Amino acid sequence: MVASVKTFKRNGILRSITTTLSNDIPVTIVFVQHRTKKREWLAILSTDVTLEAEEIIRLYGIRWDIETFFKCTKSLLQLGKEFQGRSFDMLISHTTIVFARYIILSWQHRQHGDARTLGGLFLAMCDELAELDWVVALTQLLEILNGVVEKANKRVAKFIKCQLSQWMAALPNYIKAYLPISICES
Template structure:
């Protein structure tokens, strides 16, 4: 990836998973149309769930895969698959995937991203996806998971007992180095995956806490929180595509293939705009010129520092005896004369008094 080459090796690169509502409230006959629930607005709507996988390095977000999810429940489905679709084509396979749940599709999406050479270290997920079977499926692919968890029936091993998240909070050790980080603990999930759970203050409600889970136990508490904060990029992506790139509004077709094509075009627009923005703000896109300027700046910094050192030494010599000053000046002159010419040009010329 061109963007990945602009990212420093020490910077974290992540995959971000999230879903968003894809409204078709005014439609009556759209292929695979279903009744869905919007958790943000707390209401039902007609349409799809747009499951999205994106890549981010903290500066640029790029969508790399998506799926428009319908529902496998007969009560929720409004329209079914078009019976004239050839079952051997990729369009029919996408329709079958639309009837799957998000946890069933996510491992395949991540596997496709890794097999295509996407450079990443972690998968970031919201609390809707941090289920133990899904975490196990992703870690088996060799990638770590960082996500928020909520108090559910999931159990964690502490010593010889299995406890829930609330009990885990009471058993964890307090963290005093940062006021917003309350506690942290290393534990093991019921499926045998070792994790580190960090409890942070809920800014919206000071009396409550939030829990962030990481399968990479080598990270510090602050690194886990900082990395999870990169998940906000996907929320900005959803806002931009719906508000400015006319996702859901530009196209009103009834075919599922047309819905996929429309979403792909919108995502492609966003990728091009993100790349253009990165090129206009990242100086490394100047190529060799950037590195030549960097070398020149480093050379100038070295020359300035050496000149300042000589000035300090000269000021110190003015306060000493003439005999000592004469001897030190002669030694410096001989040393400077022995240096290469490309270093001499940056040093002052000293006269050795006889």
């Protein structure tokens, strides 16, 4: 028995149907159009009928990333096949090594053009960083350290200048371009 049908014209959502299965479990089924093959679609079923169609799709995307992770670790990175230990500590160690491999491979993939980010964590960090202009913050920090150098005795001032020079030398060039390098000269 179909309780409600919603038709959408955005985000590739074709329809959303809320119904009850034969065992009296209420479900929502969201039909989503394939991104590149417009004639193909995917049906996503959710037992939480309070969720909107967009939220069901978002949660499915997260779950799909987890499924991809496990498939990759089991088939490509040999989780469960590469090592045949029976000790709990050995299993934990092996799983940790396989997951570390996955993290490194994912990081390399993202460094070479993957536009995906860390989802909500990324957006939260972007909002937080937008409030703080890091160039202004670093400049203010350098000004504070220069004030300390002017008021400190010669030995402490020399130590601070030396440490600051080493720190500035280790900074990436894209950060150095924004900072007044003359502040760190001895």
